[in-house]
Amino acid sequence: MFTMGEDMMKQWTENWEKLMGEHLEKLVHNEKFITEMSKSIAATMTGKAFYAKAMDEQMAALNLPSRTEIVKVLQKLTDIEERLIDLGERFEDYVEEQAKAKSSTESKPAAKPAKSSKGKGAAK
Amino acid sequence: MIGSLDTLVQHMDAVTEHFMRETASDWGEYPRGITPREEVWSAGNVSLLQFESPADAEGTPLLIVPSLINRWYILDVTEETSFIKAIAQKRPIFLIDWGYPGTEVGHLPLSHYYHKTIKRAIRQIRKITGTDKVDMLGYCIGGTMAYAFSCLEPDMVDHLILLTAPLDFSQAGILANYANTFPVEEFSASMEKMPGWLLAFSFQFIQPLGTYQKTKMFHKKCESEKFKKLFNAMERWISDPVDFPAKAYYELLTDLYQDNLLKQGKLTTAEGKTVDPAARKAKILVLNASKDHIAPIPTTLLPETDRAPFTQVTIPSGHIGITTGRNCMDACQNVIDFIMN
Numbered sequence: 001m002f003t004m005g006e007d008m009m010k011q012w013t014e015n016w017e018k019l020m021g022e023h024l025e026k027l028v029h030n031e032k033f034i035t036e037m038s039k040s041i042a043a044t045m046t047g048k049a050f051y052a053k054a055m056d057e058q059m060a061a062l063n064l065p066s067r068t069e070i071v072k073v074l075q076k077l078t079d080i081e082e083r084l085i086d087l088g089e090r091f092e093d094y095v096e097e098q099a100k101a102k103s104s105t106e107s108k109p110a111a112k113p114a115k116s117s118k119g120k121g122a123a124k
Numbered sequence: 125m126i127g128s129l130d131t132l133v134q135h136m137d138a139v140t141e142h143f144m145r146e147t148a149s150d151w152g153e154y155p156r157g158i159t160p161r162e163e164v165w166s167a168g169n170v171s172l173l174q175f176e177s178p179a180d181a182e183g184t185p186l187l188i189v190p191s192l193i194n195r196w197y198i199l200d201v202t203e204e205t206s207f208i209k210a211i212a213q214k215r216p217i218f219l220i221d222w223g224y225p226g227t228e229v230g231h232l233p234l235s236h237y238y239h240k241t242i243k244r245a246i247r248q249i250r251k252i253t254g255t256d257k258v259d260m261l262g263y264c265i266g267g268t269m270a271y272a273f274s275c276l277e278p279d280m281v282d283h284l285i286l287l288t289a290p291l292d293f294s295q296a297g298i299l300a301n302y303a304n305t306f307p308v309e310e311f312s313a314s315m316e317k318m319p320g321w322l323l324a325f326s327f328q329f330i331q332p333l334g335t336y337q338k339t340k341m342f343h344k345k346c347e348s349e350k351f352k353k354l355f356n357a358m359e360r361w362i363s364d365p366v367d368f369p370a371k372a373y374y375e376l377l378t379d380l381y382q383d384n385l386l387k388q389g390k391l392t393t394a395e396g397k398t399v400d401p402a403a404r405k406a407k408i409l410v411l412n413a414s415k416d417h418i419a420p421i422p423t424t425l426l427p428e429t430d431r432a433p434f435t436q437v438t439i440p441s442g443h444i445g446i447t448t449g450r451n452c453m454d455a456c457q458n459v460i461d462f463i464m465n
Contacts, residue, residue: 024333028332029301034302037305038306039307045307046313048315049310052314071228071316074226075227075229075230078168078228081167089244089247
């Protein structure tokens with residue numbers, strides 16, 4: 001009796017899974033569903049933008065910085081940090097080049113005396 | 125019938141509660157990544173991690189570029205499934221941790237991540253190891269970014285592994301359908317970031333019965349210690365979502381998903397440099413998954429203009445399963461064989 005009930009339950013679950021799986025799969029691929037969901041997201045986002053703008057105006061009326069302004073300041077700080085990293089890298093490249101140039105000029109004098117001993121280009 | 129169903133639900137509740145009570149105190153045993161590491165460089169949210177390797181692990185360093193839409197430690201979630209731990213035995217290994225981007229980076233373009241940041245990371249690796257070239261492994265969108273970088277800076281990348289990385293976005297299945305109808309302009313006007321929880325929610329649409337299947341599997345296997353360990357570690361990773369910077373997300377949807385510019389060789393950086401697939405010199409291993417709903421196999425194929433040789437291996441698993449599933453170590457072995465040859 002128990003086994004029969006368990007089997008029935010198993011069969012029912014399997015059928016439910018199959019049906020639900022097929023139904024949901026169709027639904028999430030349905031173009032109308034996707035379009036309607038996009039419209040709903042668009043409406044939510046438009047509402048959010050409207051609300052944010054209204055809040056900004058309220059804060060401006062109170063002579064207080066709004067969230068948008070604070071975010072802009074944070075983004076400016078990020079830009080400054082980025083610029084500093086770029087400049088740091090350029091400076092490192094410059095130091096590296098200078099070090100290379102210096103080491104190459106330091107290695108040259110060893111060759112020069114040989115040339116000058118022949119009397120060529122010594123005045124230069 | 126209803127009585128049986130009620131009993132089943134009660135039983136599942138009891139098992140879940142027991143399991144949660146048993147393991148909640150062990151949360152600390154599931155860290156964000158198991159391989160010992162050190163932060164060797166950071167800039168803003170981004171940091172470069174160097175993983176511990178044995179002294180005899182020499183050769184070209186491997187730089188891992190994880191996805192921007194989730195946390196990197198999916199590649200290092202448990203000892204048994206860790207790509208990072210396995211590769212670190214052979215090669216010096218670095219990883220770009222994108223961190224938790226907030227509104228302060230909402231204005232940065234996608235190329236800031238796939239060009240500027242990767243280049244900076246390689247610069248630091250060069251300082252540490254003295255090598256000019258690196259091998260790269262990109263997972264998911266990280267693979268797309270690593271590929272774009274290898275086209276922009278072909279002399280900096282030796283071997284490149286694209287782990288379930290979408291390149292041809294016209295073939296991206298259901299995600300392409302959603303991306304094509306997503307209200308990008310409204311998003312751009314109202315959001316400073318794409319919230320991580322919303323991204324996680326949208327992935328529910330790819331496999332609508334995913335949560336149900338997961339619960340069912342949990343009910344079936346919860347007595348196994350091995351299963352519990354991986355399940356907990358995975359749950360920790362899932363419950364650690366990251367926000368996507370707004371401008372980068374806008375460009376991901378418009379330039380890649382909607383206009384498919386990477387495949388056409390028309391993708392450009394914010395500085396105006398074109399990502400030309402024909403310029404790629406790196407040896408490529410395309411590692412894709414046969415049951416991948418996020419980056420189906422046709423999506424992972426290289427653009428036609430990219431005529432340089434490549435190897436392709438398909439693993440019988442899904443998008444996440446390739447990193448943690450039963451065949452993940454096969455995928456990892458393919459990576460090791462590829463970079464060692």
